[in-house]
Amino acid sequence: MIAILKYNAGNVCSVAFALRRLGVDAVVTDDVVVLGGADKIIFPGVGAAGAAMAYLREKRLDEVICSFQKPLLGICLGMQLMCSFSAEGNVDCLDIFSQKVRRFDDGECLQHVGWNQIKQLSSPLFKGIAEDEYQYFVHGYYAEISARTIAVTNYENAFSAALQRDNFYGVQFHPEKSGPVGQRILQNFLSL
Secondary structure, three states, X not given: OEEEEOOOOOOHHHHXXXXXXXXXXXXXXXXXXXXXXXXXXXXXXXXXXHHHHHHHHHOOHHHHHHHOOOOEEEEOHHHHHOOOEEOOOOEEOOOOOOOEEEEOOEOEOOOEEEEEEEEOOOOHHHOOOOOOEEEEEEEOEEEOOOOOEEEEEEEOEEEEEEEEEOOEEXXXXXXXXXXXXXXXXXXXXXXX
């Protein structure tokens, strides 16, 4: 069973539709028992880090995420919440990845919106994906580059387009909105 984590953040429907195009009917839930029994979890997200972390803690979803031992994919805000800290709301996050999430330009409200290339691909998540393929990004905050970085992109500066630690994967871009290449990335995740 594939579960999509419901935590009052947007983009859940887009992810569910993308999975349906791949022939997968996922369960959308915030039930800790259902999530704990899933074969894979997708942790989507469009929203604010502070409110999202408050909801995860209130529902004890933070515990489920951190203890999950099968493949888990964070998308956009989902990936950022898997980092140690977010400047968006100055909130401590799940600390799966040791990176801090910073705001573009440390002051101006810059947004990275649109298509950008991903490079330095180094994970089974990118099997069959060529260097410099385009993915769709929508975000104002980013995760620093570290040893956990498995893909890089550049907007104002280089940052992590994707992260991995053991069974935990995160992508800053939206594969569900990135056409055939994004669909391939989702299929690769489902095949892990």
